[in-house]
Structures are given as C-alpha cells and as structure tokens.
Amino acid sequence: MQLAVVGSGYVGLVAGACFADLGHDVIVVDNDEKKLSALNRGEVPIHENFLPELLHRHRGAKLKFSDDLETAVRASSVVFVAVGTPPTEQGEADLSYVESVARSISSAINSYKIVVEKSTVPVYTSDWVRKIILRNGAECEEFDVASNPEFLREGTAVTDFLYPDRIVIGADTERCAAVLREVYAPLADGTYYLRPDAIPRPDRAQIPPPLIVTSAKSAELIKHASNAFLAMKISFINAVASICESVGADVQQVVQGIGTDTRIGPRFLNPGIGYGGSCFPKDLMAFRSVARECGYDFSLLDEVMRINEDQRQRFIRKVRSALWTLRGKKLGVLGLAFKGGTDDVRESPAILLIQSLLQEGCQISAFDPAAHDRAREVLNSNVRLAESAYDAASGADALLILTEWEEFAALDLKRLRAELKYPIVIDGRNLYDPVVMAAGGFTYYSVGRPASSPEPIPPAAVEPRTRKSTRS
C-alpha cells in the first residue's frame, strides 16, 4: 500500500521505517528542511536500535522523505499523523499542529483516504479532525478518521513496533477498519516473522500480536489510559519504596513478592528517581485535563505526579544525608538520558537532579553513553561531560547513578573505588546489590533498601526516618 506519515519525530520516523519493512511504500513528510536533508543524506537523527538498518534498507526505495504534504496525501490511501502535541501552559495537549495538518489534508483529498491519528491525542480529537477536514471542503464519504495509537518505547522503538503486545485500531466504519487491518496484516497474520530478514524477535514477544478493533474514541482513551496506568505503577512502587526506607524493608523483595502475582506483573515496578521522558509527564497532565473537561475529577493522577516529583526531592535528601553539606562537593554522575538506551533528555529526572545539585553548589562531572550532545543543549557549561564512567568518578566525593544504562550495572568496582575520592555510591536506579557493594568497600545508598557499608553506618548518616506526611 502507499502510505504517508506526517511528522518525522520518534513515532513518525520509526513508524515510517517499520511500515516500509512490512512492504508498504511510505512517504514521510516533514517541514523541517534540515532534518529532511539529513535523512536524505543517510543520517539517523535519533539513537534507536535497528533504525539505522531499516533506514539503510529502505531509504530512496520503499521509504521516501518529502516536505510536500499535499502530493504525499494525493499519492496515498492512508495518512498517519504523527506530529507533536506539546503541552500548553495549562497542561493540555496543544493540537494546533494536528489541526494545521488536517486542513492541508482536506485540500489534497482526491479519492477515499483514511486519516489516522498516531500522535497521542485527547479523546475528542478524531471528532475535531473530521470537522476540520469537512470544514475545509472535503466530502464526508471521501475520508474516514481513525485512531491507531502507538505504544513504542524510546530505545526499543523498532522492536516495540514490529513485535507489539497488541495493535489497536480505532475505526468507526468497517471500510476504514478493513484498510487498516490490511496495513498491519504482515504482523497480525504472522508472515513478517517468517521472513529471514525480519528484525530479530525480542524476549517476551507474543507472535502474532492480537489486533484489537475499537471505536476511534476508545482507541484514543486506550493510549492515555495505558500511559497513565504505567506511570501509576511506577509511582506506586516508589511510594512503597519510601515506606521500605522508613521501616528498613527491601523494596526489591517486595517487588518480587507482588510482581509474581500474574494480576500485577513485574514490569514497570522498578523503583527509582521517578519517571521522565517526553510521554509520561506530558500525557498525565493531558489526561488530567481531558478528565476535567469531561467533568470527572481524576485526582488520582495528581497524586501519581506528586509522588513522582517527591521522589527526586527524596533523592536529594539522600545525597545530603550521605555527604552532609553539598556546597563545593564534587559529584560524579552516571546518566543524563531520561532512561537507558536513548539519547533523549526531555524531562529527564537525571537532568532535573543535576540542575538542583548545581543550585546547591555542587560540581558535577557526568557521563552518559549517548546523551552528551542533547544534554549539552540544556545543561549549563559548568557541568563537565566526562569520557567514561570512571572519568566521571575520578576524584569525586561520591558517585550518583541516575540512568538505568546496562553498562552502568557492570562497572569494574575495584577500578571505580580507586577513582573515587571517597567510596560512596548513591544509586537512584538500584543497579547494584547492597551486599556486593559493601563487600567491595563502598558505602552504598539506593532506593527503598537499607544503606550498606563495610563499616556500620552511624545513625546520622542514614536517611532520616520521617513520620511526617510525604506531602510536606
């Protein structure tokens, strides 16, 4: 099929490349000339496993890049809209890019088209897109509007797309649902997975994935509700971790105990310094606004957001209780990206923590395997970007682990200890076993577990147990 994908951000570019890998002819449209020429030159603008292979495989053949939206619409039977929906100051999703694309699509319609929302949008968006297209001259039988939310995670976006837990098609007519079923047929009927050149299957993949057809509104809600639920799981376990810290329990044992209940499941129960990224923070606020507009006070989401912010404050308190005063302290930091496996620093808890620590007068030397260029754009030049994890630790009063990169969980502990001025590690991602760290000569603090050390830790150095409400 001939498809157009509007927007070449994470979702648009990955979707475009994956649709081409499924055998479709795809035009990815963007109005950013610089990005288009980089893509046409063969550059890969984001750090994403398997994306370079797919772009190399299909660029110039099944996958083309263009700034001409109207020509792309005329040539295509399905147009996926994957433009940005950034938050407004009130926390709602700004849908002006979606509206502007809908207007341009309207004037280009020359035969039956399906316009598919791929960006994360509020529940009433499909109605509005339909109205805008009609208002700008298209006839109602010439098009359908559908919602086909994407559940890919940054860092594993290509495998998430090609090996999804489920495919959700929100279509209000059978004609529209049938066309979208055809788009995903190679995944839903399993033929893609038989190909020798298929992108390798990740662990846990269920093939073929179930394809769920819903109304457009239900599909829009599925996306917001999924992200809100996952964020709630993270905040829930972070709240439990705080209780563990107060009573001396071990949150990892609690996670094992509750995560093995198949009704709960172990995923997204990793405690840490809170969730970040371009999706959860924005989508929670947007979902909260949607609920408010519908007349429902979804205050549970406020609490999820509050716990998330509190988690960073608790971490700063932990650094302070390990080091006493912060002014002038030299800290090695591992991790800048909002999570491992990506170079994205948007709403990164690591960056937010570094900014707070700088305000406290700390000197920071940070290392991230992929995010230095992006971090440089947002961090003040006082932060030294180190050449390796060991370089970041060199001469530091303590080492902070802020992003869950796999390589940070496999450091040479002897070498690390030799680099640090004091062998103190404050791990915001629970990458190490406290017993192993103490045996390696470290005083080790993590999230929701008792601190460990070769020597008994004097009470003043342990994070204060507070009986105050966490609202304070």
Ligand code: UGA
């Ligand atoms: C998230 C969802 O997981 C995707 O399903 C969704 O498609 C995407 O948003 C989106 O809406 O586009 P993503 O933001 O790429 O994906 O990253 P996640 O892997 O979900 O991680 C988000 C944040 O939560 C990260 O900061 C991560 O470190 C944190 N996290 C995740 C935890 O603190 N604990 C966990 O157990 C899992």
